[in-house]
Amino acid sequence: MVLSGLTTPLVVLFAAIGVFFTLVAAVGVLRLPDVYSRSHAATKADTLGAGFSIAAAALYFGTAGEIFRAAVLILFVYYTNPTAAHAITRAAYSQGIPVWTTGDDAQEEGQ
Template identity: 35%
Template sequence: MTDILIAVLSTIGALAILFASIGIIRMPDFYLRLSVTVKAATLGVGLFLICAAIIFPDVSVTTKAVAIVFFLVLTAPVAAHMIARTAYHTGIPTWKDTVMDEFEKEPKQEEQEK
């Protein structure tokens, strides 16, 4: 039963990472690429770490894996948001079919420096 669970989780994790790598190629602009990559890669790495915790039932390995998953889920979206916000304020263009731009009202960095 454990082998089946590990096989399912690692397959889903590998597929998530595959989708992240496909997203880098398929998405039209930096912001969508960043979004897809962070979401899918965080899921994939998290599932692999859960598999490692199941394979090695030692308390220290499980604790470390759970701590890494916790901090990964906590920090990856925040880091991606900060990277995207900095990219926007430095002038990286959005996709031509972008429907909503919530930062549009904020002055860009070059306008603030004047």
């Protein structure tokens, strides 16, 4: 498929945004203190990261069928991402894993 003058930069832009937010998700998982806040990283940044990456793919192929499939993919990512986050954090909560708060931080500094 030959890309026209306008689609190429758009595809590149969308892919770049997608990669950026996926990177943010990864950094978030590494930097945040506990399972609950890390789940924020895994759901949110990833959602937009995946959304933009899929949108870039849809633009690249450009046919109606591919765009529909991409839209359905995004829809399912938006349904399943929060569900996975609930499952993980709910399991953590029922195991009694404490929630990290800034109070803990103060305690740490006080010691």
